Amino acid sequence: MAVIAAVLLMPIVITFTNSLMTEWEIGSNYGLIGKMTDAAAGTANRFVNLKLLPNLASLEQYASVLVLDSSFLRMFWNSVFLVVPIIAGQTVVGALAAYAFAKLRFRGRDALFLVYVMTMLMPFQVTLVPNYMMADKLGLLNSPSAIIWPGVFAAFGVFMLRQFALHIPFSYIEAAKMDGAGHVRIFSEIIVPMLKPGLGALVVLLFADYWNMVEQPLVFLDDSLKQPLSVYLSKVHEGERGIAFAASMLYMTPMVLLFLYAETYFIEGIELSGIKG
DSSP states (O other), rough: OOOHOOOOOOHHHHHHHHSSSSSSHHHHHTTTTTOOOOOOOOOOOOOOOSOOOOOOOOOHHHHIIIISHHHHHHHHHHHHHHHHHHHHHHHHHHHHHHHHHHHHHOOTTTHHHHHHHHGGGOHHHHHHHHHHHHHTTOOOOOTTTTHHHHHHHHHHHHHHHHHHHHHOOHHHHHHHTTTTTTTTHHIIIIIITHHHHHHHHHHHHHHHHHHHOHHHHHHHHOOGGGGHHHHHHTTGGGEEEGHHHHHHHHHOOOOHHHHHHTTTHHHHHHHHTOOOO
C-alpha cells in the first residue's frame, strides 16, 4: 500500500517541486515537449528531463500567477461564485427531497424517484443541448445562472442523501409526531442533524465535480472574463509551463484542504449512503 500511495502521489509531488523552479529551468527541462527532432538536420534524440528537485528553489512562478497577472485571481473568484451557490443549493434541495422520498408516504413516490434518478444515467452531453436551449429561451446565456440552476437541481444530491436517510429509524420521527412536531421541526431537528455525515460527503463530491468543470463554462459563457479557473488551466499555453505548475498547485489546494477538513464526514457518509468508488 505504501508503494501504491507513493506512485499515486508522485504527480502531485512533481507538480509542487516543479512549481518552485525558475522559468529558465522549466524551459530547459521540458523544452522538448511538443517538438519533433529532425534527424536529417543532425539533431540528436533527447528525452524530457523529469526533475524532482529544483536547482534553486524560487517563488517566481507564484509571483507571476498571484501578483503580476490578475487572470488567475479573477477566475479563482469566478469559480467560487459558481461552485458555492451550486453546492449550497443542491445540499438544500437534496436534503428536502431525501426526507420526502425516504420518510414520507405518498402515491407514486417510488416511481417518481426512479424517473428522477434516471437522469443520472444520461451522459452529460445528452443534457447539455436541452439545457442550452432552455438557457437561451430564458435569456440566461453568458450568465452564471445558466450553470448554477442546472447544478442546484441535479439528481445526484437527492440520490445520495436519500440513500443515507433510509438508515434513519422511523421510530425517531414517530416519537416526534407524538410530541406534536410537524414536518418542519422534524426535518430541522431530527433529519438534518442525522444527515451531517451525508451532507459532508456530498459537499466534498460536489466541490470536486464542479470545481473541475470545463464543458459548461465553455458552452454557456462567451465572455472570457466570466469563465472559471478550470478553463484558465486548460488554456495555459506552451510558453507558460512554469506558471502551469504553480497555478495547478494553487488550484488543487482548496480541494485538498476541504477533504482534510471533512475527511471523517466524507468516509462515514460514503459508507452509509451505499455509494462505492
